[in-house]
Amino acid sequence: MTQDRGVMVHIEGLCKSFDDLEVLKGVDLDVRKGEVVVILGPSGSGKSTLLRCVNGLEDATAGKIFIEGVEVTSRKTDINKVRERVGMVFQSFNLFPHLTTLGNVMLAQRKVHKRSKHEAERIAREQLGRVGLNDKADAFPIQLSGGQQQRVAIARALAMDPHVMLFDEVTSALDPELVREVLEVMKSLARAGMTMMVVTHEMGFARDVADRVIFMDEGIIMEQGTPEEVFDNPQDERTKDFLGHIR
Amino acid sequence: MPETDGEDTHTMFADGRTLHMRCAAAVALLLLLVSILAPLPAVAATDIVAEASFVPITATIDVLDVSFTVPPGEFQTPVDLLIEFPPEMNAAGLRGTGMRLSDKGDTVRPPAISASEKGVTFSFTASVPPAGTVFDIQVLGLATPEQAGPVVVPVKYGEAGSLQPAGEFTIDIPKANILQRVFRGMEKTPFLHQFFSPTIIWGSLPLLWRGFQVAVLILFVSYAFGIPLGLTFAFMKMSRLAIVRIPATVAIDIIRGTPMLVQLLLVYFGITYLPAWNSLMSALGPLAEWQIYAISATQFFRAIIVLSVNSSAYMAEIFRAGIQSIHKGQLEAARSLGMSWPQAMAYVIVPQTVRRVLPTMMSEFILLFKDTSILFAVGIFELTLQARTIQAAKFNMSPYIAAAGFYLMLTVPLGRFVARLEQRLSVAETGRGGKKRGKPKGPLADKPVPEEVISATEVGLR
Numbered sequence: 193m194t195q196d197r198g199v200m201v202h203i204e205g206l207c208k209s210f211d212d213l214e215v216l217k218g219v220d221l222d223v224r225k226g227e228v229v230v231i232l233g234p235s236g237s238g239k240s241t242l243l244r245c246v247n248g249l250e251d252a253t254a255g256k257i258f259i260e261g262v263e264v265t266s267r268k269t270d271i272n273k274v275r276e277r278v279g280m281v282f283q284s285f286n287l288f289p290h291l292t293t294l295g296n297v298m299l300a301q302r303k304v305h306k307r308s309k310h311e312a313e314r315i316a317r318e319q320l321g322r323v324g325l326n327d328k329a330d331a332f333p334i335q336l337s338g339g340q341q342q343r344v345a346i347a348r349a350l351a352m353d354p355h356v357m358l359f360d361e362v363t364s365a366l367d368p369e370l371v372r373e374v375l376e377v378m379k380s381l382a383r384a385g386m387t388m389m390v391v392t393h394e395m396g397f398a399r400d401v402a403d404r405v406i407f408m409d410e411g412i413i414m415e416q417g418t419p420e421e422v423f424d425n426p427q428d429e430r431t432k433d434f435l436g437h438i439r
Numbered sequence: 440m441p442e443t444d445g446e447d448t449h450t451m452f453a454d455g456r457t458l459h460m461r462c463a464a465a466v467a468l469l470l471l472l473v474s475i476l477a478p479l480p481a482v483a484a485t486d487i488v489a490e491a492s493f494v495p496i497t498a499t500i501d502v503l504d505v506s507f508t509v510p511p512g513e514f515q516t517p518v519d520l521l522i523e524f525p526p527e528m529n530a531a532g533l534r535g536t537g538m539r540l541s542d543k544g545d546t547v548r549p550p551a552i553s554a555s556e557k558g559v560t561f562s563f564t565a566s567v568p569p570a571g572t573v574f575d576i577q578v579l580g581l582a583t584p585e586q587a588g589p590v591v592v593p594v595k596y597g598e599a600g601s602l603q604p605a606g607e608f609t610i611d612i613p614k615a616n617i618l619q620r621v622f623r624g625m626e627k628t629p630f631l632h633q634f635f636s637p638t639i640i641w642g643s644l645p646l647l648w649r650g651f652q653v654a655v656l657i658l659f660v661s662y663a664f665g666i667p668l669g670l671t672f673a674f675m676k677m678s679r680l681a682i683v684r685i686p687a688t689v690a691i692d693i694i695r696g697t698p699m700l701v702q703l704l705l706v707y708f709g710i711t712y713l714p715a716w717n718s719l720m721s722a723l724g725p726l727a728e729w730q731i732y733a734i735s736a737t738q739f740f741r742a743i744i745v746l747s748v749n750s751s752a753y754m755a756e757i758f759r760a761g762i763q764s765i766h767k768g769q770l771e772a773a774r775s776l777g778m779s780w781p782q783a784m785a786y787v788i789v790p791q792t793v794r795r796v797l798p799t800m801m802s803e804f805i806l807l808f809k810d811t812s813i814l815f816a817v818g819i820f821e822l823t824l825q826a827r828t829i830q831a832a833k834f835n836m837s838p839y840i841a842a843a844g845f846y847l848m849l850t851v852p853l854g855r856f857v858a859r860l861e862q863r864l865s866v867a868e869t870g871r872g873g874k875k876r877g878k879p880k881g882p883l884a885d886k887p888v889p890e891e892v893i894s895a896t897e898v899g900l901r
Binding site: 348 | 790791
């Protein structure tokens with residue numbers, strides 16, 4: 193397998209079925225280091241499944257996925273090792289409700305990276321500061337707004353020093369007024385050079401931040417290009433239709 | 440205090456045990472204990488405290504009989520007499536008529552005196568050896584008459600037929616208080632006597648307390664063993680491997696699908712046919728015969744095996760439901776951070792499960808406590824069997840009422856506690872994102888259902 197050194201995520205011929213339901217029907221995609229790829233598409237198009245396959249939350253039915261040259265889809269690969277380099281943020285936040293904000297950000301550092309308590313806390317506070325939540329370190333998730341929870345979830349993922357971040361509709365569960373604060377964090381992350389795969393319905397974000405926009409439907413990539421290409425001059429009928437509906 | 444006659448004078452207590460005396464025996468103290476407040480099993484709740492005053496008696500002749508007359512009145516319980524002798528006298532073969540030696544070497548306990556008898560006489564087979572012997576006679580369980588006031592009790596001694604008065608003592612019987620009068624009224628009402636006899640309930644308390652202790656001990660040990668076993672069953676049942684999952688599923692089905700009484704009889708008695716068990720018990724040696732509360736360790740082991748395994752099957756379902764009630768995003772979040780499955784379980788899933796299953800687990804604790812009662816079927820003297828035994832002896836249902844009280848003593852406060860806990864936890868819950876939009880709107884906005892679901896479907900099956 194030849195790997196371009198600049199390629200962070202390499203996906204080839206990815207198929208995924210849930211029983212009889214074929215969700216991904218052969219996806220090929222390369223994400224370069226530092227690239228922000230925004231994936232658009234109607235619900236059921238397989239966007240989330242694609243992300244979940246990337247960090248092994250779903251097993252691929254066929255095809256291969258490489259992250260920094262390591263094959264995720266191989267049985268021989270220690271998936272936990274891969275996941276250390278792949279941060280993921282979910283639509284439903286999934287903060288650990290029994291831990292404080294600080295505890296949420298520290299737990300995996302301590303258990304996976306085996307960092308000392310002191311170091312884990314230092315890094316946790318650093319990352320919480322990065323998402324603007326240093327003052328909420330001792331709050332429990334239930335005491336935070338949705339936007340704050342999602343920012344904690346981002347900090348939690350960042351604390352693991354990921355090489356690539358996956359964002360799975362991270363603003364879809366938020367009240368409209370809370371969406372902005374999360375997007376701001378993601379923007380600053382993108383500016384800092386993080387490799388990101390973002391599934392979202394926030395067209396504004398896609399236009400501003402994305403290096404590349406991918407439109408998916410029915411389990412395949414229908415169209416991809418720069419935001420300008422995809423938004424202003426869509427080629428595929430379904431892309432046009434979708435963008436028409438969204439706006 | 441007591442006097443002796445003749446040249447060999449002795450004070451009773453210091454050297455009364457010496458037998459070098461010739462003259463008359465000394466009858467020193469007649470101690471009459473009539474007590475209600477001391478929690479003696481033989482004392483009825485309706486008894487009234489009467490303090491007796493005693494007259495020191497100096498005997499001048501050999502004593503063959505001692506006699507006194509108890510006050511007229513109603514005997515609620517048979518009078519019990521206790522006579523203490525110096526051990527040397529027992530060695531000399533002294534026996535009272537109709538008396539038997541008790542376990543204590545120096546005590547003779549005559550047969551209980553029937554309620555109708557008013558006079559009490561001890562007869563000895565031989566004259567009491569001469570002076571210096573201390574007799575300590577206690578009268579226990581004497582119910583005093585209803586009428587208040589002083590009652591004179593004459594005491595005689597000597598040989599039968601020629602008893603001479605030795606003196607008398609007076610017991611002053613106080614007026615019955617309201618409670619005592621109510622209790623007496625209850626005893627005279629057939630229904631109340633049959634089910635709520637204060638005397639029988641009061642009298643059964645010591646044995647029931649013992650039974651309660653046994654039940655609670657078995658409860659705690661069984662529960663403690665049930666938890667790890669239940670967790671094991673739960674994880675086995677959730678396994679993807681059929682070879683692990685199916686045995687656990689079958690075991691849980693069998694345990695939950697058959698009456699615990701059947702399991703108890705089968706295992707408690709059946710296990711003794713297993714060579715492995717017997718060799719284990721003989722390997723334990725004296726430990727197996729070690730007794731606590733008059734129940735041997737082997738009995739305990741067998742009872743605990745049945746109860747803990749039975750309980751673990753129910754716990755397994757509680758744990759499984761609890762673990763599965765945790766949003767699967769929690770596991771995914773943990774795994775996506777690079778945590779292994781065991782790490783995710785240990786640090787993320789199980790801690791959340793514990794809080795969720797706590798109320799249900801406490802309900803299981805209460806259920807298990809009540810289930811200890813079936814141990815009566817194999818003859819373990821826990822609360823129910825103690826009550827049954829007293830009931831059979833007295834032909835009276837009151838011990839069951841008292842036993843029920845003992846059960847309630849634990850189950851009601853615990854039940855209240857569980858209810859409060861459930862309320863508090865359901866308020867503290869939420870905040871785990873989930874499908875809801877935005878922040879939780881209020882403490883109960885996202886109230887999850889796991890506790891209710893589990894208790895209704897899993898525990899309610901029993």
